[in-house]
Amino acid sequence: MARRKRPEEHENHERWLVSYADFITLLFAFFVVMYAISSVNEGKYRVLSDSLITAFRNDPAAQVATIRVDQAQGQPKRIVQPLKSQTGSPTPSxxxxxxxxxxxxxxxxxxxxxxxxxxxxxxxxxxxxxxxxxxxxxxxxxxxxxxxxxxxxxxxxxxxxxxxxxxxxxxxxxxxxxxxxxxxxxxxxxxxxxxxxxxxxxxxxxxxxxxxxxxxxxxxxxxxxxxxxxxxxxxxxxxxxxxxxxxxxxxxxxxxxxxxxxxxxxxx
Missing domain, CATH: 3.30.1330.60 (OmpA-like domain)
Known part of the structure; x- marks a missing residue:
């Protein structure tokens, strides 16, 4: 008996879509990470803003706020400290x-x-x-x-x-x-x-x-x-x-x- 011929495979011209899809996915992930890094923490921003306003008022009884991040909850805490004079010593009470x-x-x-x-x-x-x-x-x-x-x-x-x-x-x-x-x-x-x-x-x-x-x-x-x-x-x-x-x-x-x-x- 004569051997039956195998049908010819057509060339796949859409293989590039797989690589393109992978590239787009990686690019999307990159922009997500960049956005997350650049976003402003509103809580930290408010604490910093209050601290700068208090300091520039030059109030002798003023207090400076610093930020400490709670490791357990990941939330910023506002720690109030006495405003120091130019010599570095606290203002006497x-x-x-x-x-x-x-x-x-x-x-x-x-x-x-x-x-x-x-x-x-x-x-x-x-x-x-x-x-x-x-x-x-x-x-x-x-x-x-x-x-x-x-x-x-x-x-x-x-x-x-x-x-x-x-x-x-x-x-x-x-x-x-x-x-x-x-x-x-x-x-x-x-x-x-x-x-x-x-x-x-x-x-x-x-x-x-x-x-x-x-x-x-x-x-x-x-x-x-x-x-x-x-x-x-x-x-x-x-x-x-x-x-x-x-x-x-x-x-x-x-x-x-x-x-x-x-x-x-x-x-x-």
Whole structure:
């Protein structure tokens, strides 16, 4: 039998449509992605707009808003922060300014009350961010190797106590000695002597209606000198009692870091 011929296949002139369709699909996907990237997040735009308007108003009490994206929900959050000055520090609050004025006034009253002793170089009153420091030479308060207040010092300390009794600031009383050893039955070392001297001042303040829970007595002994102990003048300067009237009211003053040198103290 004769073999039957296979019918001839016609050439497909529409194969290009497959490639074209793929190209169009990819191009469409590309434009969708570009549109999604370029679309403006209305929430972020409003927060940024409010922040710029607030900043350019130059309002001292103004606040700056920043944007933080919540990773869980993917939504922007408006975080309000104090407007910083040109120096980079936050604008002081009215309460802080009032506290600063009050402490400055108290320091002025202390300088007036202790004026004669300040003129004699036996008392120093300095003010810093930490508060007010009243440094009193031990010769004004005590006899050598004693912790009992001398009668002539009671009047000055009473005046100071009456001033601070009208406030609610915490008070830290520090006792300091020089490096000369002491070894008596009552005070085996300078630790005991310095602590007893600080306690004597605290007791007088308590007797003048200063709330005991506001005060703490600390004995530093010879280990916080402000001058060298190699000279009589230096040792005399190191024998002192310092009253720290703290600017901020904290629950426990005893945990505060010491500031023996008062390096941050400013001039009146």
């Amino acid at each position: 009215p309460a802080l300014e009032e506290e600063t004025r009050r402490m400055r006034g108290m320091a002025g009253s202390l300088r007036t009350t202790l004026g004669p002793l300040i003129n004699q170089g036996k008392v120093r009153v300095t003010q810093s961010k930490r508060g007010i420091a009243v440094e009193i030479a031990d010769s004004v308060l005590f006899q050598t190797a004693k912790a009992d207040l001398q009668p002539q010092s009671v009047a000055a300390l009473t005046a100071v106590a009456r001033l601070v009794s009208q406030t609610d600031n915490l008070i830290q009383v520090e006792g300091h000695t020089d490096n000369q050893p002491i070894n008596s039955l009552q005070y085996p070392s300078n630790w005991e002597l310095s602590a007893a001297r600080a306690a004597s001042v605290v007791r007088l303040f308590a007797d003048e209606n200063v709330a005991p829970q506001r005060m703490v007595a600390i004995g530093y002994g010879e280990y916080r000198p402000v001058e060298s102990n190699d000279s009589d003048a230096g040792r005399a300067r190191n024998r002192r009692v310092t009253l720290n009237i703290l600017a901020d009211n904290r629950d426990d003053v005893s945990v505060l870091p010491p500031d023996p040198h008062h390096q941050a103290a400013s001039a009146p």
